Amino acid sequence: MISFVRGPVASLSLSHAVIDVNGVGMLVIATPKTLGRLHLGEETSLVTAMVVREDSMTLYGFAEEREREIFDILTSVSGIGPRLALAILSVLEPESIAAGVANGDGKAFTKVPGVGPKVAGRIVLELKGKLHPLSAPQTGAPAAAAPMEWKDQVVAAMTSLGWNERDANKAIEATLATEPELEEGGNVPAVLRATLRWLGQDSTRQKSGLR
Structure with a gap:
């Protein structure tokens, strides 16, 4: 089993990264939060979980x-x-x-x-009884993402949850139109929650292909 990978980031997409591990490109699927911390060409280290099935072996990566x-x-x-x-x-x-x-x-x-x-x-x-919090969940506002990155991270989160890029962008833009204050902070979790809420509030959006 592969428990971690370390090396420069060879490529990045909305759902995964490829890490150059001694000349071998390891494709690692990760959350938008984890991918948002990576930068092309920079050395990184991710802990990983390998899921082995009859027809595939998939690596999932995590920052912590x-x-x-x-x-x-x-x-x-x-x-x-x-x-x-x-x-x-x-x-x-x-x-x-x-x-x-x-x-x-x-x-x-x-x-x-x-x-x-x-x-x-x-x-x-x-x-129940198997998972216990190590500390109280954070209640403060998370740090805002860089201006050119935060929307890409929200799109990545949406695509990881099943939407395509076009529909994700459409939903995000509609959310920002109704809650413009979200755009100023670039708070990725807040924009993601608001977009999911916007999608869930109007069942007619299912008919327009957003789900």
């Missing part, structure tokens, strides 16, 4: 060991695959996930597209 721990625990829940586990980590912070489980707060997980009440309840039920 805690994220990989949460990922591994989430994928132990019946019906939660690696893609959905990564989607949960794209929307919720690791300690928010742990707090949701510890407090029996299934609603916290329904913020993630693809996680309905039944799946959220299963997460809480199966992980």
Whole structure:
């Protein structure tokens, strides 16, 4: 098993990075938050989880060991695959996930597209007693992303959750039109939450192809 990769970033996309490990390009799928910390040509180190299936071997990368721990625990829940586990980590912070489980707060997980009440309840039920928060979830405002990067990170989050780039950009622009103050701060988690909320509030958007 590959537990970490280290090397210069050879390429970046909205959903993954390729790390040059001694001349071998290792494709690593990661959350927008993790990818947003990487820069082409710069040395980086990511802890990884390898998912092996009959027809594939896939590496998932994380900036912190805690994220990989949460990922591994989430994928132990019946019906939660690696893609959905990564989607949960794209929307919720690791300690928010742990707090949701510890407090029996299934609603916290329904913020993630693809996680309905039944799946959220299963997460809480199966992980109760197995996952504990290390500290209280952060309540302060996260640092704003660089002006040229924050929108790309939101788009990356949306595509990792199943939307295509065109629809993600359309939803983000519509959200910013209704909440223009979000654009000034470039707060990636806040814009992502607002966009998901905008999508969820109007069921007619499903008919226009946004879901």
